[in-house]
Amino acid sequence: MARHGLRNEEHNVESEGHGVLEAGHGVGVGGAEQNGDVDIVVAEQEEQSRDGEPLYELRPGNAAAPDVARDLTAADLAARISQLDTGHTTWVLPSVDRICPVLLRHGARLRRCHDLALTERLLRNSQGRHDEPHGLAAAYARARGLPPPPDADEHDPVDTGQAALFAPRGTGLPDGVTPAEATDVVLAEQQRALQRAPAPERLRLLVASESQSALVAAEMSHHGLPWRADVHDAVLTELLGRRAANGRPSTLADLAERVSEAFGTPVNPDHPPSVVRAFRRAGIDVPSSRAHVLRDVDHPAVGPLLEYKELARLHAAHGWSWLREWVHDGRFRAAYVVGGVVSGRWATRGGGALQIPKVLRTCVRADPGWRLVVADAAQLEPRVLAALSGDRRLADVSASSDLYASLATDAFGGERARAKIAMLSALYGGTAGEAGQLLARLRTRFPDAVRYVEHAAAAGERGELVRSRLGRTSPPPSEQWRALTGNADAGVAAHRASRDWGRFTRNFVVQASAADFTSVLLALLRRALADRAPDAELVFFQHDELIVHCRGEDAEAVASVFQTCADEAGTLTFGPRCPVRFPLEATLVDCYADAK
Template sequence: MRIVVGAMGPGRVALVDPSVSLEPFETVTMQEFPAVVRALESRHPRWVWADTRRWYPRLLAEGVRVDRCHDLVLAAALIDHSTTTASARDGGAHPRPAWLPAGPAEAGQAGAVVPVASAAHAALFDLGDFDGETQAPEAAVTDRPRDVRSVPIDAVLAEHARQLALVTASERPGALRLLVAAESAGALIGAELHAAGLPWHRGVHERVLEGELGPKPSPGRKPARMEEFAAEVRALLGAPAVNLDSQVDLLKALRRAGIQVESTSRWELREHEHPAIEPLVAYKKLARLFSANAWSWLDEWVVDGRFRPDYVPGGTATGRWATSGGGALQLPKNVRSAVVADPGWSLVVADAAQLEPRVLAGLARDEAMAEAGRGRDFYGGIVGAGVVETRDQAKVAILGAMYGATTGESGRLVPRLARAYPSAMALVDRAAADGERGASVTTLLGRSSPPPGVEWRAAQSRASQPEATAADERRARSGARDWGRFTRNFVVQGTAAEWALCWMAGLRSRLMAIAGDAAVPEQLAHRSGPVFERIPHLVYYLHDEIIVHTPRERADEVAAAVADAANEAGRLLYGAFPVEFPLDLAIVESYALADA
């Protein structure tokens, strides 16, 4: 069952079951909407709405959780730019409505194999209701509204029907259905992560800050430890007035001291021997902590023992998530000790070991590469196969293969990988060649890379003209190689993001089936919101890593569910192909202990 949600005049919400009628079966106010959703959820519908980030938070605040949805904004970003729907779109029979906002494929301009069909697709995501076309009325919206909740129900119905028609007409409808379902599930998860929040102990965080930076400084002042390192650097450089926070000033001071650097990055600084390097690197590390995660960050982002970042599912061209505030995807290790489970609860922390190389092995159906990671550390398996001598060499070689390294240690080792794993290397080489000629590449399930921008194409065009200079040709070659490196990595990183979405979606379903019966202390009640106060729930996601907050007595059961969901995600994407996705799993009271 699908229930399409849209506006029916100011402040009113219309609900339509398009399998029965295109007329609303119910019209309610925004205040009444959560209660109606709660009642209808027992029928296990797929909610179809413009944007989960606009509709779902209100429901969660009222204690209403939905099982599945179709997010039209996220789905359009996939469907309207996938190479698998190109022929269906070329005729102009399915024009994109003006109210849809730009997605990463439009705003982010700076040879995949077909997944094995599996009955598990339908079991996890109930994909059957994506089949066929739905009759649609004429869209009534031409201007993009500021709030997609105001999109009229007729326009929402029309967009839903347009998307179903394009998916059905695509070259790989099964894969694209799975991708749209997984992306929509990710939208629900992103809203739930914000609603539940990541448990955060302010006192622990403050002790970390005092240990690293010294006492909290007065407004406008730097912490004492930073000032100490700054004074030492200035003395050693013989530059008593240099502003260490100004890259221009610092570069001048370094060069005057005989340190010939092109940037102030820690990696380049450490290539030089000078007594000022160590205190300067220490200063930069503390400056990063002070600017990104110090006392002002705590005041803004940690409320009532929870850190609630604003996740943006599908926020990058590859499908990786982004955040619109809080820096959740860049939490430094020295503040992770502040992520502490509530009394009586535990954290189940899991990350997928060497995810991207395993994804590449499955994408290319490279059995030798898959064997390297079977039942063991992937890089150790490459060493064991005699491809390289050390684990560090294996890691450097794999990164070089996925990012297009041609020089240095990576460039030296990549040819060994090509001999050992020809199918995998041929896949990324083809993706790079496609990018170099300006073509889009596509992930396993159907997400396609954005085309290069106008300046890139202009540079390629200039280089092909009879009057082109040597400089024009160099710029064009350099631009082509850069874009080829992007597309080379896109197919791997994008497919890894698809695996992670399937992992989390499967885990989300499992967690809701694990009832938590732990008593919740009164002072902790509702910190995670009314939906999650007694059940295990996801509280953090970082590309290939997740954290579940669970009643302590359910921790082992949750850990097993996390591992089962990872195995299922592998089967969804690769069927019977024998690529494994092992996890590093830990049940801890503090995030910092997960790596212990």
């Protein structure tokens, strides 16, 4: 809604027409009705149907009218939603990841929503209360000033399609309070809290975009990533050899045998201590059996051992058992967890969707007649740093689609690799090897950018909280950390703990602000795709990379919205005068491995 849309105080600019990202969920109490914006609360009732199916309740938000619908089956609810959604409706849900999978199975699609649990967490975290539960019962108790509910169910399980695992249980709400009523109460309290926040427009944008991202995540899990099991099987056989009934596949077994032969004694390459002992017997002292350590060791066992490790990893993490467990009907379905990482990045539960090895990208293929549109936000974090810090010269460097090459030309004598190390050292706090010197050179040339992360590091070393651009907040250090760093006698250990936490907060401001940007980007993309190619499916998202699966005839239209959305996400997140470029080039392919 325009009144409380994305007007950004800091930039004194009013954004219009951002539909999904206008905090229409009554956040600006009193303004909603004027624009035809309404909130409708949807909650799962405590009672179930006689068949044990969940029942749902619908009610207008902020108790605007007593027009409540109860005892709706999932099919009823889906039908009502399709019927009631005017495009100005914000669906208020206790938790998207609990209700949306059911709705998607019944063909309902929410255009805009407010996720109460995600919002509650953002609000709790902004006060440094990261450990407090953010589920409905706890949020209700806080809103009402009640003591926290005992052992409330705070961790809504991610829907895995195995409803039976999550047997009916108490809501943790006081007797007589329905989940929908509680949701309404918490919504009102969140609206007040958002108005009180230090940068309310930014936090409101974050709340809106995280809620939309939750819809994206639910849809991604629903669609699944197109995955060719036959191709996967062929890749495994080619790399690992024939499957054995029990034990290692043939190539892996051969490599293990060669390792033992090289040592002249049986060695289990899966067992690090035995590998370290074997090297010691051969007169070589190694601190561990890690690959980067072994790479520098001169011994005939090293070659086959490194090869074994790489393949054994593939076998264990993404081998045949992974295939059997996670790929069904040509789709890999992971459970995405929005905000599952403190920095705001997504996590996944099960299937390791965010760690798909590069050799398996060939398994991701479009359906016949369909295409994949693959895009990644190149060098996102350095660009985010440029935007955060307002470093004018770094913003100029960001005009190039290869930021590191441009940085190298500007300050590192054309040496791209060194420019990259320097930048990563700024982002991660690395100083090993020549990183320290390279960072110093970066500081000379880009003082504002380097100062920005160094301030964040210094705040962390003092135990203070830091925030992302839109208001994600770093967790406070543990009590143990405070005791250690506050102890004058702790010396080296205290110093190290302090520096460690500083590296965390240094990276947090950038990583979390990048998550702000991608959250807004996902929300904008979801809306743009709904307009331009309604059948297109967002099927994958990993920190800064996206895949859309769409009809071949829609692929050009899909590709054309990416850069527009990225530009808009940059403007919304960092303000209209932010000069930093965020390239998001789309590639049209049939197979993920063919992208870039």
